[in-house]
């Protein structure tokens with residue numbers, strides 16, 4: 001008899017254990033879940049600021065009532081589709097929050113969804129975060145533009161004083177005709193690309209301008225005009241200094 005009693009207790013415990021496991025798994029297998037969406041504002045991972053909305057996932061046709069909870073406190077109850085709740089993070093304290101929903105269905109059952117978390121930023125924090133992302137990009141762009149200006153200024157400086165005509169050698173980007181002096185020049189790969197063309201410096205007069213690729217015809221005309229302006233220098237008159245200038249000039253031209 002004593003043995004039967006023991007079996008009964010063990011059986012009862014086992015049954016309780018089994019029920020316990022079932023209760024846990026019933027909660028884990030909630031047919032509903034929630035998602036948090038950013039409708040407008042700042043977002044970086046789970047750090048959010050602005051207009052957000054909570055949405056129910058699951059068979060919403062069976063749902064009669066949804067209570068959205070933030071840190072265990074009700075944010076709002078919905079009794080009709082689409083069971084979505086919009087709100088603004090500025091209306092709640094900044095920091096980490098946990099969200100879940102209590103869902104009631106037509107058959108009288110109630111479920112609790114698995115929690116999701118988010119970190120609310122203040123408007124100031126969001127602005128600081130945005131700056132932290134944007135400023136380096138703006139900085140790199142500014143440095144690239146400065147390098148382009150500097151390099152072009154250096155490369156075009158010398159030929160301004162050139163006394164002897166040299167045939168213009170055009171690079172992969174073709175040539176352009178200066179809008180101020182009308183002289184042709186090779187378009188620099190260092191030119192700053194802007195939507196309508198490239199920001200470049202004329203190597204003849206030093207004028208900064210937006211260049212577009214000139215046609216072969218236009219370039220040939222400009223070249224002929226340029227050649228006319230130079231008197232062919234007799235070889236004997238080319239002194240040591242001029243030879244050096246020529247060498248320097250050709251070096252710059254080759255780089256383009």
Ligand SMILES: [Zn+2]
Nearest residue numbers: 178181202205
């Ligand atoms: Zn020019």
